[in-house]
Amino acid sequence: MKNIVVPVGLFLVLLSCKTNNTMDSTEKWKQEIREAEQQFANMVQEEGIHNAFVAFAANDATIMRNNTLVKGKQAIDDFYKNSHAKTLTWKPDFIEVSNSGDLGYTYGTYHYTYKDSTGKEQVDTGIFHTVWKRQQDGTWKFVWD
Secondary structure, rough: HHHHHHHHHHHHHHHHHHHHHHHHHHHHHHHHHHHHHHHHHHHHHHHHHHHHHHHHEEEEEEEEEOOOEEEOOOHHHHHHHHOOOOEEEEEEEEEOOOOOEEEEEEEEEEEEEEOOOOOOEEEEEEEEEEEEEOOOOOEEEEEEE
């Protein structure tokens, strides 16, 4: 019985170290996504919706607008070139990341102001959901919005 206590004890110590490292990594990755989300929001304010969505979209990103899927970075670029959007603000209320640190998602509230076909300003508020993917260079880009 004594011969099994040492290996079991060592196993438990190693297991707890791995769990702490995983938790530390997960929190680090969540912070990276939070920062990417904030940089994205800041760029919208500073350079406009079109430039920010193109800059933060992965090449294979998809957005859904007006019940239509816009697939790929070039299509997103084309979509926002013709947009009548004036302002967009949002804030994530929740961030989660995969154990492998390559995918994450956020959701929260947004406020979107635009001009309708008659030129009247409209305000839309709601819930957003964004899926983020770590790129080969270590940056986070959205793949779904």
